[in-house]
Amino acid sequence: MKEEKLRRCENPECGKLLPIGNPKRKHCDKSCSNKAGHIARKKSNQWENEMFKQRKNIIKILEKLDRNKITFIANEKIEELGLNLNCSYLPELATGGKQILRFGKFLLTTNKTIGFDISKVN
Numbered sequence: 129m130k131e132e133k134l135r136r137c138e139n140p141e142c143g144k145l146l147p148i149g150n151p152k153r154k155h156c157d158k159s160c161s162n163k164a165g166h167i168a169r170k171k172s173n174q175w176e177n178e179m180f181k182q183r184k185n186i187i188k189i190l191e192k193l194d195r196n197k198i199t200f201i202a203n204e205k206i207e208e209l210g211l212n213l214n215c216s217y218l219p220e221l222a223t224g225g226k227q228i229l230r231f232g233k234f235l236l237t238t239n240k241t242i243g244f245d246i247s248k249v250n
C-alpha cells in the first residue's frame with residue numbers, strides 16, 4: 129500500500145492534514161491562506177497595535193478633559209485611569225528640561241513632578 133505523506137495546513141485555526149503533492153502548498157485553500165496571513169500580520173504588529181490602542185484611549189480622555197476645560201492632569205489621576213504614557217511618540221524636551229508628550233492634537237507638558245499641563249497644538 130502506498131503511503132501518502134501528509135502535513136498540516138499552516139493556518140493555526142485550521143490545522144487540517146494536506147497531501148504533500150505540491151510542496152509549495154501550505155494551506156487548504158485561499159481562505160486558509162488569507163487567514164494565516166492575517167494572523168501572522170496581527171502577531172508581528174501586536175506591539176504597535178497595542179500602543180496605537182493606548183494612544184487612542186488617552187486622546188479620548190484628553191478630549192473629555194478639554195471639553196470640561198481641564199488643563200492639568202495629576203500623576204495620581206493618570207495612574208488611577210491606568211494610562212500608559214510610554215505609548216507617546218518620541219517625547220520632546222522644552223525649555224527648563226520639561227518633557228512634552230504628544231497625543232493627537234494634545235500636548236502634555238510635565239508640571240514639576242506632580243502631573244502634566246494639557247495644551248493643544250495650534
Ligand SMILES: [Zn+2]
Nearest residue numbers: 137142156160
Ligand atoms: Zn486550512
